[in-house]
Amino acid sequence: MAGKSEGSAIGIDLGTTYSCVAVWQRDRVQVIQNDQGNRITPSYVAFNETERLLGDSAKNVVSMNPTNTVFDAKRMIGRRFSDPLVQEDVLLWPFKVICGENDKPMIVVTHKGEEKRFAAEEISSMVLTKMKEIAEVFLGSTVKNAVITVPAYFNDSQRRATRDAGIISGLNVLRILVEPTAAAIAYGLDKMYSSSGEKNVLIFDLGGGTFDVSILTMVKSTFKVKSTAGNTHLGGEDFDNRMLKYFSQEFKRKHKGDMSNNARALRKLKTACERAKKNLSSMVHTAISIDCLYDGIDFNSPITRAKFEELNMELFEECIVHVEKCLKDAEMDKESIDEVVLVGGSTRIPKVKQLLQDFFNGKKLCESIHPDEAVAYGAAIQAAILSGQSTDEIRDLVLCDVTPLSLGVELDSGEMSVVVPRNTTVPTRKEKGFSTVNDNQTSVTFPVYEGERPRGSDNILLGEFVLSGISPAPRGVPKLKVFFDMDVNGILTVTAKDEATGNANGITISNVKGLLSQNEILKMLEEAKKLKLEDEEHKNRFQAKNSLEDYVYNAGAATRKFSSKLGIADAKKIESEIKSAMAWLDDHKNAERDVIENKRKELEGIWEPFLKKLLL
Numbered sequence: 242m243a244g245k246s247e248g249s250a251i252g253i254d255l256g257t258t259y260s261c262v263a264v265w266q267r268d269r270v271q272v273i274q275n276d277q278g279n280r281i282t283p284s285y286v287a288f289n290e291t292e293r294l295l296g297d298s299a300k301n302v303v304s305m306n307p308t309n310t311v312f313d314a315k316r317m318i319g320r321r322f323s324d325p326l327v328q329e330d331v332l333l334w335p336f337k338v339i340c341g342e343n344d345k346p347m348i349v350v351t352h353k354g355e356e357k358r359f360a361a362e363e364i365s366s367m368v369l370t371k372m373k374e375i376a377e378v379f380l381g382s383t384v385k386n387a388v389i390t391v392p393a394y395f396n397d398s399q400r401r402a403t404r405d406a407g408i409i410s411g412l413n414v415l416r417i418l419v420e421p422t423a424a425a426i427a428y429g430l431d432k433m434y435s436s437s438g439e440k441n442v443l444i445f446d447l448g449g450g451t452f453d454v455s456i457l458t459m460v461k462s463t464f465k466v467k468s469t470a471g472n473t474h475l476g477g478e479d480f481d482n483r484m485l486k487y488f489s490q491e492f493k494r495k496h497k498g499d500m501s502n503n504a505r506a507l508r509k510l511k512t513a514c515e516r517a518k519k520n521l522s523s524m525v526h527t528a529i530s531i532d533c534l535y536d537g538i539d540f541n542s543p544i545t546r547a548k549f550e551e552l553n554m555e556l557f558e559e560c561i562v563h564v565e566k567c568l569k570d571a572e573m574d575k576e577s578i579d580e581v582v583l584v585g586g587s588t589r590i591p592k593v594k595q596l597l598q599d600f601f602n603g604k605k606l607c608e609s610i611h612p613d614e615a616v617a618y619g620a621a622i623q624a625a626i627l628s629g630q631s632t633d634e635i636r637d638l639v640l641c642d643v644t645p646l647s648l649g650v651e652l653d654s655g656e657m658s659v660v661v662p663r664n665t666t667v668p669t670r671k672e673k674g675f676s677t678v679n680d681n682q683t684s685v686t687f688p689v690y691e692g693e694r695p696r697g698s699d700n701i702l703l704g705e706f707v708l709s710g711i712s713p714a715p716r717g718v719p720k721l722k723v724f725f726d727m728d729v730n731g732i733l734t735v736t737a738k739d740e741a742t743g744n745a746n747g748i749t750i751s752n753v754k755g756l757l758s759q760n761e762i763l764k765m766l767e768e769a770k771k772l773k774l775e776d777e778e779h780k781n782r783f784q785a786k787n788s789l790e791d792y793v794y795n796a797g798a799a800t801r802k803f804s805s806k807l808g809i810a811d812a813k814k815i816e817s818e819i820k821s822a823m824a825w826l827d828d829h830k831n832a833e834r835d836v837i838e839n840k841r842k843e844l845e846g847i848w849e850p851f852l853k854k855l856l857l
């Protein structure tokens with residue numbers, strides 16, 4: 242089966258800022274380039290008067306259309322609008338986000354002159370569609386199956402919402418895999434033959450918007466997540482923002498201009514900052530140079546690597562604090578870490594590498610796989626294993642994830658009774674005994690919570706159910722068993738059973754508030770198909786328009802060159818014809834495809850006899 246492209250399963254790293262797609266082909270992993278030749282694609286979707294843009298084309302025009310260019314969907318996915326993190330972000334995003342039904346954040350954009358609302362799942366599904374298409378172009382066949390990665394700290398609702406995004410994009414999601422495990426798989430392959438005994442790996446993933454550190458234990462070819470830590474708001478964007486602040490102050494100082502209220506100028510400057518930041522990973526100094534940045538002023542300003550480091554030192558150091566916390570959670574000291582793996586585009590920053598290396602007393606860091614590709618790389622291997630395409634040596638890999646947060650039920654006292662502690666390896670089945678709190682109580686409500694706080698109400702309510710039909714008895718006598726089952730995808734089923742009667746009830750956490758129902762997913766799937774058709778129609782229209790313009794311009798060029806072959810009257814006639822055709826083109830910029838094609842036919846009918854004469 243190896244190397245067969247038909248029915249290939251792909252691995253997608255659905256990043257906050259950039260996404261990456263890879264596939265197992267001819268016994269190795271191939272990271273796939275997009276239509277712009279880039280191996281990572283911005284997780285951006287833009288809407289405008291005429292079309293929808295995905296990836297690079299969306300990010301490239303962001304300064305022209307900031308309110309309708311959506312990014313960071315991963316920050317919203319599976320979260321509620323009232324979530325403090327979402328609230329914090331809403332203030333910063335240039336696009337509009339409102340509170341929808343069930344406290345669900347909804348993104349509001351104007352597309353083709355109409356207001357449209359999208360759930361984060363839909364925006365993510367558009368990014369996934371783009372990644373799917375990139376793979377399809379490369380493989381020359383349709384792709385159905387995929388493994389999609391999520392951060393280790395994603396809770397049940399965020400994982401499910403990501404899976405829903407996959408379904409909306411028309412993919413069959415083979416598995417939701419956590420990013421550090423994917424990165425470990427990527428490196429595991431390299432080390433397979435040499436690995437002996439137990440190994441502890443620390444995955445340091447500093448990306449565009451988030452920082453995620455995890456400790457995994459590798460026993461031969463098995464990976465187990467021991468602990469996770471990090472900050473959902475720490476990454477490359479923050480470094481860009483600090484540079485942005487620095488340069489806008491520079492601009493103010495040098496040119497007395499205040500661009501703080503000019504979104505377009507700020508966006509332009511930020512794009513330049515990101516570029517300068519990337520340069521500073523390989524050079525010790527660079528400069529920003531933007532023509533006509535604000536108020537007609539050209540802005541040129543140098544920056545050294547040392548200055549960049551100074552601006553961000555506090556953030557870099559914060560990363561190390563999270564590493565320490567992760568070690569503490571895993572009850573390990575740094576000496577017991579065998580490998581430190583770099584993941585995420587921001588680990589290309591020399592200072593970050595140096596601080597980490599110093600922390601590990603000069604240890605050599607694993608960076609043989611491009612840090613921004615390692616996750617997709619591992620996901621592709623996992624996809625190949627699950628779809629039976631891989632060769633034998635990797636089929637033996639057994640993969641384990643952990644629960645990112647503790648799971649339990651709230652007692653009548655309001656206390657959270659943990660059934661599945663945080664960082665438990667999944668799949669898992671845990672049970673705990675409960676009883677009634679009142680005499681002759683015949684039913685008990687089980688509110689299921691996720692989180693680390695001692696009080697249930699301070700954690701996230703995933704759902705609740707009632708076990709009834711309990712035989713009347715004094716309080717504390719009935720024996721009620723509660724089972725928590727989490728499958729390999731991190732999806733939770735909770736069941737309670739009355740030992741005396743065998744009566745049972747439970748829930749699969751599928752109706753978590755804010756998550757999509759099956760019907761909603763189907764509706765979104767239809768909408769996604771419709772949008773895709775519209776994109777194609779737009780492309781066809783564009784091609785028709787382009788070919789008509791070509792025809793008119795070529796006719797014009799031929800007339801100018803060979804007009805001597807025509808009589809004066811004919812030459813005049815065709816010149817004015819061409820002029821009016823150009824005016825028609827100007828007036829019909831957004832004309833439908835059939836209008837354009839009809840015009841072309843009409844022009845051909847009139848022009849062909851002249852053109853024949855001209856080109857004789």
Ligand code: ADP
Pocket residue numbers: 255256257258259260281447448449450451476477478515518519520522584585586587588589590612613
């Ligand atoms: P995500 O967080 O979306 O998974 P990535 O891991 O791909 O993203 O990281 C993207 C971030 O990496 C961006 O902020 C980007 O500017 C940054 N980055 C990419 N290349 C470099 C580089 N050479 N030096 C510094 N930062 C870089």
Ligand code: MG
Pocket residue numbers: 254256257420448449585616
């Ligand atoms: Mg990432």
